[in-house]
Amino acid sequence: MTADPLSWLDTRAAARVDAGLRRTLRARTPEQASVDLASNDYLGLVRHPDVIEGAIAAVRRWGTGATGSRLVTGTTAEHEQLEAELAEFVGAEAGLVFASGYAANLGAVTALAGRGALVVSDAGSHASLVDACRLSRARVEIAAHRDPAAVDRLLSQRSEERALVLTDSVFSADGDLAPLTELHRVTRAHGAVLIVDEAHGLGVRGEGGRGLVHECGLAGEPDLVVTATLSKAFAAQGGVVLASERVRAHLIDAARTFIFDTGLAPAAVGAARAALGLLRRDPSMAQRVLDRAADLARIAGVGQPDSAVVSVDLGEAQVAYDAAQACRARGLSVGCFRPPSVPEGTSRLRLTARADLTAAELGTIATILTEVLADARGREAVLA
Numbered sequence: 101m102t103a104d105p106l107s108w109l110d111t112r113a114a115a116r117v118d119a120g121l122r123r124t125l126r127a128r129t130p131e132q133a134s135v136d137l138a139s140n141d142y143l144g145l146v147r148h149p150d151v152i153e154g155a156i157a158a159v160r161r162w163g164t165g166a167t168g169s170r171l172v173t174g175t176t177a178e179h180e181q182l183e184a185e186l187a188e189f190v191g192a193e194a195g196l197v198f199a200s201g202y203a204a205n206l207g208a209v210t211a212l213a214g215r216g217a218l219v220v221s222d223a224g225s226h227a228s229l230v231d232a233c234r235l236s237r238a239r240v241e242i243a244a245h246r247d248p249a250a251v252d253r254l255l256s257q258r259s260e261e262r263a264l265v266l267t268d269s270v271f272s273a274d275g276d277l278a279p280l281t282e283l284h285r286v287t288r289a290h291g292a293v294l295i296v297d298e299a300h301g302l303g304v305r306g307e308g309g310r311g312l313v314h315e316c317g318l319a320g321e322p323d324l325v326v327t328a329t330l331s332k333a334f335a336a337q338g339g340v341v342l343a344s345e346r347v348r349a350h351l352i353d354a355a356r357t358f359i360f361d362t363g364l365a366p367a368a369v370g371a372a373r374a375a376l377g378l379l380r381r382d383p384s385m386a387q388r389v390l391d392r393a394a395d396l397a398r399i400a401g402v403g404q405p406d407s408a409v410v411s412v413d414l415g416e417a418q419v420a421y422d423a424a425q426a427c428r429a430r431g432l433s434v435g436c437f438r439p440p441s442v443p444e445g446t447s448r449l450r451l452t453a454r455a456d457l458t459a460a461e462l463g464t465i466a467t468i469l470t471e472v473l474a475d476a477r478g479r480e481a482v483l484a
């Protein structure tokens with residue numbers, strides 16, 4: 101019997117240090133001291149005066165907190181306006197705003213699946229969809245990454261009447277795209293529902309940033325449900341489910357993360373509405389994100405990206421971690437993905453493009469990245 105019931109935490113922590121997997125928190129400073137390629141502020145709007153003003157005006161009108169669940173006191177007229185505006189933007193019948201994208205995924209999947217259903221999820225689906233599967237009480241099958249034939253097989257072997265297929269539209273780790281047209285064809289052929297997480301697609305893909313679902317001509321399909329976050333292109337916080345009125349009504353009745361969670365704070369609602377308004381007024385912002393991502397990929401010497409995410413595979417976790425630290429030390433903030441976020445031996449830097457990256461910033465990025473990546477690739481070659 102051990103005296104300290106949490107001593108195993110130290111053993112685990114030591115193992116993570118050895119494996120180069122210890123995670124640390126770094127507080128941002130209010131002034132931007134570094135060039136940012138780590139955030140998901142794809143449209144560069146988090147400090148835009150209109151977005152800040154949108155948040156402040158909402159706080160003045162509605163107060164600082166939502167004050168309760170959406171079902172009790174947490175719904176304001178602005179929540180409903182945001183839902184209608186987002187739905188109209190992506191071509192869906194209706195929208196329902198949640199306190200986060202994570203909560204939107206948990207709510208949509210658990211309310212539409214449940215015991216006696218089958219859920220088929222792409223192997224690369226975001227952690228929130230993975231957790232949604234676990235909570236759903238449905239039978240869960242994982243389909244190979246971006247493989248509609250695998251989904252087809254799993255759906256045709258099922259005994260369950262109800263089935264749900266889950267995928268990101270743009271996968272968060274690598275920025276690659278789901279084969280949505282094929283997936284929708286397969287799910288429809290089997291009488292299943294397709295849930296697409298557009299967290300990294302909205303504001304970036306599709307006409308004026310309407311997302312990959314819209315780009316594939318699938319907007320408004322009754323057997324398709326879109327989920328998204330308001331924390332990336334929309335420069336705020338919160339999540340949304342965009343679907344038919346029928347699905348919206350069901351989620352209000354049955355989605356536990358909607359019912360038992362405090363509504364989205366007014367500031368986030370106001371900020372998201374302002375960001376959406378800016379994107380509508382300047383739809384070319386979405387293309388600018390993709391153009392800047394192409395610039396970053398050229399600098400990093402990797403293939404051309406399909407989204408804002410540029411993934412630079414560096415192999416071992418320690419090599420990727422050290423490269424990220426070296427960038428940071430020189431004033432370049434980059435993301436670093438290591439196991440369990442990605443498979444062993446495929447740790448990577450994750451660079452995210454922003455629509456507002458300047459030529460001067462790209463010059464700085466080129467100088468720093470070229471040196472850091474040459475060093476990291478040299479080390480990885482020795483280790484391999």
Ligand SMILES: Cc1ncc(COP(=O)(O)O)c(C=O)c1O
Nearest residue numbers: 200201202226272299329331338
């Ligand atoms: C693909 C994807 N889905 C869902 C989420 C969760 O969204 P939120 O941060 O709003 O909870 C994220 C990350 O934030 C994501 O990358």
